[in-house]
Amino acid sequence: MNLKQLSQLLGLSQTTVSRALNGYPEVNAETRERVLDAVRRTGYRPNRAAQRLATGRAGSIGLVMPTAHGYPSDVHFGEFLAGLGDEAVRHDFHFVINPSHPDDEEATCKRLVASGNIDALFIAYMREKDPRVALLKSLSVPFIVHGRSIGIPTDYPYLDIDNTAAFHDATKLLIQLGHRRIALLNGPAHFAFAIRRKRGMAAALAESGLTLDETCVQHSPMTDEHGFSGMKRFLDLPEWPTAILCSSTVLALGAVRALNQAGLKIGSDVSLIAHDDVLPMLKPENFSVPLTTTRSSLRSAGSRIAKRLISRILKLEILPEQELWRAELIVRASTGPAPHRAGRANERSAG
Amino acid sequence: MNLKQLSQLLGLSQTTVSRALNGYPEVNAETRERVLDAVRRTGYRPNRAAQRLATGRAGSIGLVMPTAHGYPSDVHFGEFLAGLGDEAVRHDFHFVINPSHPDDEEATCKRLVASGNIDALFIAYMREKDPRVALLKSLSVPFIVHGRSIGIPTDYPYLDIDNTAAFHDATKLLIQLGHRRIALLNGPAHFAFAIRRKRGMAAALAESGLTLDETCVQHSPMTDEHGFSGMKRFLDLPEWPTAILCSSTVLALGAVRALNQAGLKIGSDVSLIAHDDVLPMLKPENFSVPLTTTRSSLRSAGSRIAKRLISRILKLEILPEQELWRAELIVRASTGPAPHRAGRANERSAG
DNA sequence: CATTCTTCTCAAAGCGCTTTGGAAGGAAGA
DNA sequence: TCTTCCTTCCAAAGCGCTTTGAGAAGAATG
Numbered sequence: 001m002n003l004k005q006l007s008q009l010l011g012l013s014q015t016t017v018s019r020a021l022n023g024y025p026e027v028n029a030e031t032r033e034r035v036l037d038a039v040r041r042t043g044y045r046p047n048r049a050a051q052r053l054a055t056g057r058a059g060s061i062g063l064v065m066p067t068a069h070g071y072p073s074d075v076h077f078g079e080f081l082a083g084l085g086d087e088a089v090r091h092d093f094h095f096v097i098n099p100s101h102p103d104d105e106e107a108t109c110k111r112l113v114a115s116g117n118i119d120a121l122f123i124a125y126m127r128e129k130d131p132r133v134a135l136l137k138s139l140s141v142p143f144i145v146h147g148r149s150i151g152i153p154t155d156y157p158y159l160d161i162d163n164t165a166a167f168h169d170a171t172k173l174l175i176q177l178g179h180r181r182i183a184l185l186n187g188p189a190h191f192a193f194a195i196r197r198k199r200g201m202a203a204a205l206a207e208s209g210l211t212l213d214e215t216c217v218q219h220s221p222m223t224d225e226h227g228f229s230g231m232k233r234f235l236d237l238p239e240w241p242t243a244i245l246c247s248s249t250v251l252a253l254g255a256v257r258a259l260n261q262a263g264l265k266i267g268s269d270v271s272l273i274a275h276d277d278v279l280p281m282l283k284p285e286n287f288s289v290p291l292t293t294t295r296s297s298l299r300s301a302g303s304r305i306a307k308r309l310i311s312r313i314l315k316l317e318i319l320p321e322q323e324l325w326r327a328e329l330i331v332r333a334s335t336g337p338a339p340h341r342a343g344r345a346n347e348r349s350a351g
Numbered sequence: 352m353n354l355k356q357l358s359q360l361l362g363l364s365q366t367t368v369s370r371a372l373n374g375y376p377e378v379n380a381e382t383r384e385r386v387l388d389a390v391r392r393t394g395y396r397p398n399r400a401a402q403r404l405a406t407g408r409a410g411s412i413g414l415v416m417p418t419a420h421g422y423p424s425d426v427h428f429g430e431f432l433a434g435l436g437d438e439a440v441r442h443d444f445h446f447v448i449n450p451s452h453p454d455d456e457e458a459t460c461k462r463l464v465a466s467g468n469i470d471a472l473f474i475a476y477m478r479e480k481d482p483r484v485a486l487l488k489s490l491s492v493p494f495i496v497h498g499r500s501i502g503i504p505t506d507y508p509y510l511d512i513d514n515t516a517a518f519h520d521a522t523k524l525l526i527q528l529g530h531r532r533i534a535l536l537n538g539p540a541h542f543a544f545a546i547r548r549k550r551g552m553a554a555a556l557a558e559s560g561l562t563l564d565e566t567c568v569q570h571s572p573m574t575d576e577h578g579f580s581g582m583k584r585f586l587d588l589p590e591w592p593t594a595i596l597c598s599s600t601v602l603a604l605g606a607v608r609a610l611n612q613a614g615l616k617i618g619s620d621v622s623l624i625a626h627d628d629v630l631p632m633l634k635p636e637n638f639s640v641p642l643t644t645t646r647s648s649l650r651s652a653g654s655r656i657a658k659r660l661i662s663r664i665l666k667l668e669i670l671p672e673q674e675l676w677r678a679e680l681i682v683r684a685s686t687g688p689a690p691h692r693a694g695r696a697n698e699r700s701a702g
Numbered sequence: 703c704a705t706t707c708t709t710c711t712c713a714a715a716g717c718g719c720t721t722t723g724g725a726a727g728g729a730a731g732a
Numbered sequence: 733t734c735t736t737c738c739t740t741c742c743a744a745a746g747c748g749c750t751t752t753g754a755g756a757a758g759a760a761t762g
Contacts, residue, residue, distance in 0.1 A: 078429030099436030
């Protein structure tokens, strides 16, 4: 069923039917009702490709998904996508997902825009001096960045959480509890969020005259496995940390396991704070020792980005171009006063 | 840059350029090279909407993503999508993802097909007597089902793992180890895979004259939290199970925690087998007690489905229409002989 | 030399939609 | 009655591509 057939069925012209469908005023209310009724009966749906060709719009948001054989998928991607979907479904928007080799994202962005079948683009996994920002600006396509780059002017539309502040606050809490030697299980070093988190932590330490020991920092994909091995490495240091910051609850999972295995009690022997993206699969409050976290829902971020993008495309309302969300610091049982014989590993590693 | 401009630039007709680009034989090798070169220089990309309108094809696979506010996102979805992407990226295919309320998937399928901007459709999360199969057959759009429905003829293209056999085998192993009372932490009861897994388990028990106790079965979303609460419930039973089957390593995560909390040793006090979708985030071999699993890579499944779909669309090669993959049973440390004083909880719950 | 093939290229139609620029018909004002 | 103005509808152009049916030029054949 296409427009032509539908209009013949109704004995109207294509113009009138199209107008009735798209809410133009110059069509009789009764006629419109008749058209709408026919649509319901026949199940007619406008062809999106034709619609796009004619208008340049068709209700789609583009995103590139980094993927390659052997390259681990990211739990956070799915959760974020769900957030985007929550909002998109309301406006009958869909996503055009272009898979891309992680090293080829820039070119894929370009192709995706040039293909002409997206109304707006969303990009994430920002890196330092990310070239995609300048690219998209030059392409003059509406876009929003999830996160922020580093080392380039921040005059682009973004939604980010204040990673620096989050990890600053978390570190400060640990310092107040008496911890002096704090480790960091971070995401991959090339991501801007990881850089900011580390900076936030370093800043808080510096304020108390402490420095961040690089041997107490690990950059890795945020999996259980890396959390485990990273934590183990920390525990093998001559002087092990009494507190750990984790960039994800998934990392914390492995870290907790390593801690348990070493016979250390979380919240007393060792304190731990994780960043919580609010993954439904893994809740910090349900850890055997509930985790103190810096919380910010990834899903809400997705939802908000979709909302901003759609508002922009449909010209619904003017929403702020730049948003920096504050993560909530939620204290649970995994943080406690630094142990008195803090940081001297000998007694443990000997045992 | 569009075809017209490109052809003017080259001093050729649009037809010739189009033919050169699409590999038609009737164009001079030299001319073709000249065209290809111009494409590289200008970065020309055909407009997908126009291409689709003209040909009916544009290299896109449709999928509907169940999502709603408050409805948890599924870790497995992301991993599967990554698999699809691995293959799709090679043929310059993309995905059109239509978010949908979980109860509205059927209508969304219909809309997605009617919208005319997909070449093929992929559906998953199959339920009993799933109406989408008949729908897609009637719509005469190429499609593949991930999983299989139950209670309708299986004359449609699918890729599934043999869930029945997997859980049958796992159960049999436990029985051979002397376990008599076995519990199941399963996925949601309306999903076909969950039904089959339960059946496989029940069948194996029946073969040894045992029956599956419904109080030892939990159907729930596959999150850590549900694994934990489910396991706890099992341990509160007057006679608790000595072995547990989990439909996901994520469920196992919670189950293990509950077991640890109860002071039970996995592999001796209690045995545990989980189904492993090979999530990079969570490896069964890295659990504190490495998990015995039935393994089948979700990502490979995604990749294979993309391959079949694309082969079909591009008419590359004839691939089998129906595939049933066998999951591998991998024995690790989480399974061991049933304890002698099997299943009597009193001694524990008193402690 | 005329004729038939090849080989290469082109003009134009058509995919299904939106949108511009009227036109027809009736109501209202002169 | 004639003009003007709405209201309601329509014909046709155009979005950027592919593809059909043909034409021009050159090579091969009679």
